[in-house]
Amino acid sequence: MARLITVALRLLIWLLLSADITLINFLIGLLVAVLLPMGRRSRPLPPQQLLASLFSSLTAIPQAYVEAIQLLLGGKALEERLESQRFMGPRSALLVFLEVFRVTITPLTIALGIEPGGRAFRVHRLAPPLPPRQVLPGGEL
Amino acid sequence: MNTTFVKTLLEPVSGLLLLAGLVLWFAGTWPLLGRRSFLHKLHYLGIADTLGSALMLLGLLLRLNREWPLLLLALLSLVVWNTIFGYVLASCS
Numbered sequence: 001m002a003r004l005i006t007v008a009l010r011l012l013i014w015l016l017l018s019a020d021i022t023l024i025n026f027l028i029g030l031l032v033a034v035l036l037p038m039g040r041r042s043r044p045l046p047p048q049q050l051l052a053s054l055f056s057s058l059t060a061i062p063q064a065y066v067e068a069i070q071l072l073l074g075g076k077a078l079e080e081r082l083e084s085q086r087f088m089g090p091r092s093a094l095l096v097f098l099e100v101f102r103v104t105i106t107p108l109t110i111a112l113g114i115e116p117g118g119r120a121f122r123v124h125r126l127a128p129p130l131p132p133r134q135v136l137p138g139g140e141l
Numbered sequence: 142m143n144t145t146f147v148k149t150l151l152e153p154v155s156g157l158l159l160l161a162g163l164v165l166w167f168a169g170t171w172p173l174l175g176r177r178s179f180l181h182k183l184h185y186l187g188i189a190d191t192l193g194s195a196l197m198l199l200g201l202l203l204r205l206n207r208e209w210p211l212l213l214l215a216l217l218s219l220v221v222w223n224t225i226f227g228y229v230l231a232s233c234s
Contacts, residue, residue, distance in 0.1 A: 016217075019210040061220075068188045072168050080181060101221070104228045107187045110180065113232040124180050124231065 001045045002094055007033045045092045053098040060102045067108045071126065078126040082112075086120045151203045158200030165193030179234050183227060191223040 007030075014029035015021060071078070087099060096114075103111040103123055112122040169189025173182050198216045202209060 013214065016210045016214040064187075064192055068165065068169075068192050071184065071188065075172075075185075080178065100228055101224050104231070105187070105191060105220070105224045107184050107192070110183055110187070110231045111228050112180075112234075124184075126181070126184055 001047065001050070002041075002092065003038060005094065006038060010036065039093070045094060049095065053095050053102075057098045057102045057105075060105055064106045067106045071107050075126070077128060078108075079129045081125045081127055083123045083125055084115060084120045085123045091118065155200045155203035158196050158203065162193045162195075162197035162200060165189060165196060169193060180231060183231055183234075187224075187227050191220060191227070194219055194223070 010033035011026075011029050014032060015026070018025055018029070085103070087096070100111045100121070103109050103121075108126045110124045112124050114121045166189045169185045169187070169192075172185040175182070195216060198212055198219060202212045202216070205212065
């Protein structure tokens with residue numbers, strides 16, 4: 001599955017770069033995409049999980065513009081906070097990439113890296129200040 | 142379809158997108174000059190370099206639609222590259 005996605009992505013880049021969808025160019029692109037070395041095998045990827053992750057990454061783009069306006073208009077009132085967020089599904093390389101993309105493209109949150117245990121990643125968030133004596137649901141670092 | 146009609150419709154939309162991108166560029170870059178923390182500035186930089194530039198490329202896509210494959214490729218790589226570069230900068234901090 002991950003292999004198929006890699007080949008499809010390489011083929012797409014080839015076709016966009018050459019701007020030519022004749023059969024011969026398509027075949028050359030397919031050949032190049034298959035022959036280029038692949039990354040090491042990652043864990044198997046359930047298609048449902050992949051679709052859900054892809055969907056939430058795509059919906060993060062309009063969400064990013066909403067957050068950009070929030071940050072530009074009310075950025076002074078927001079405070080910095082470190083949180084830890086659990087991975088939604090199994091830790092396949094593609095899912096981790098999509099998750100990091102989803103968190104980092106929205107201007108109010110930035111992914112900082114994976115925690116030593118590997119089960120969650122650190123997120124730097126700009127958010128309205130919490131009322132005193134309230135504990136975060138995700139657990140503060 | 143009347144091409145001049147499409148052109149007169151697309152031109153202002155494209156201009157608006159370019160202008161909005163420029164506004165996001167300046168609004169996101171200005172806080173870099175302040176005294177806030179590195180990560181705080183990185184949040185603002187995301188607005189300028191990813192979201193602002195993406196709007197500009199969309200504007201160009203409407204204006205120079207004969208070049209759409211290259212502009213689409215630029216848009217895709219810009220969104221993915223800038224986002225992941227932001228992540229790399231953040232995780233190195």
